[in-house]
Amino acid sequence: MHSYLEFEKPVADIEGKIQELRALAAGGEAVNVDDEIDRLKSKSSSTLKDLYTKLTPWQKTLVARHPDRPHAADYVKGLIEDFTPLAGDRNYAEDYAIITGLGRFRGQSVAVLAQEKGSDTETRLKHNFGMARPEGYRKAVRIMDMAERFGIPVVSFVDTAGAYPGIGAEERGQAEAIARSTDKGLGLGVPSISMVIGEGGSGGAIAVATSSKVLMLEHSIYSVISPEGAASILWRDSARAQDAATAMKVTAQDLLQLGVIDEIVEEPVGGAHRAPETVIDRAGTAIETALNDLSALTPDELRKQRRDKFLAIGRTLS
Incomplete structure (x- = not known):
């Protein structure tokens, strides 16, 4: 039901x-x-x-946040064989909001970054609702460094309302950790694919979505701030979140047109939560195709491709 x-x-x-x-x-x-x-x-x-x-942009936001929607852990379980989790940032602590590790994806080795929100009260508290602290992003940088050292592609599953805004996180350098993770993503000499599977919120998402190709599920969202946050800033009224969602162009369809993302992965009728196995398989096929497209590029060509891709965002707007 x-x-x-x-x-x-x-x-x-x-x-x-x-x-x-x-x-x-x-x-x-x-x-x-x-x-x-x-x-x-x-x-x-x-x-x-x-x-x-x-669907309106706000309705898509509600679908992207649906509690029954497949989470990052479901994609890892469904797509990554022999997954070996790797924990800790080697500096402060382990951050369960980002699952990282190595495994095999359809015959090839990959490094995985997966933002996990949790599916019930216990796991949501464990994973902090997918909102990472600085140690989570430093762990992501560690895994990307390892992937580059061994020539392994990086696959990211993006699903977060944003980075954790707590006092402790700020004291430990949240902004710096996000910036370093984003910078590492831009400079990777291996193919990198990001798939926005639910919410792609703020710098918390960008830190692991600065990739060679950015894919989005049909009813997911990707934005610089949540609609509620934008409404509170612009109109001092979070109840105008619907207006903000429309104004910010948060949908996959808008973002493809703007050149922010590269491809939309179709969801089953009624959203990903109505047929999880189908949407996970479709996501896998899209990731496989994207990786194959990038496989022949050298490290320098990959960096140039990524640089050109992000610099081109917004340049074609009239």
């Missing part, structure tokens, strides 16, 4: 009627409800498809 978002109420109502009919049939009532259930299923599917073909 899915948890429904507010704008999905028409679908929830239809699904509720289907459940009522099934309960009626299971209760031994002498009625044939199969035809009506089939009709309602068809209506539910068409209603869901219609809703998802015209």
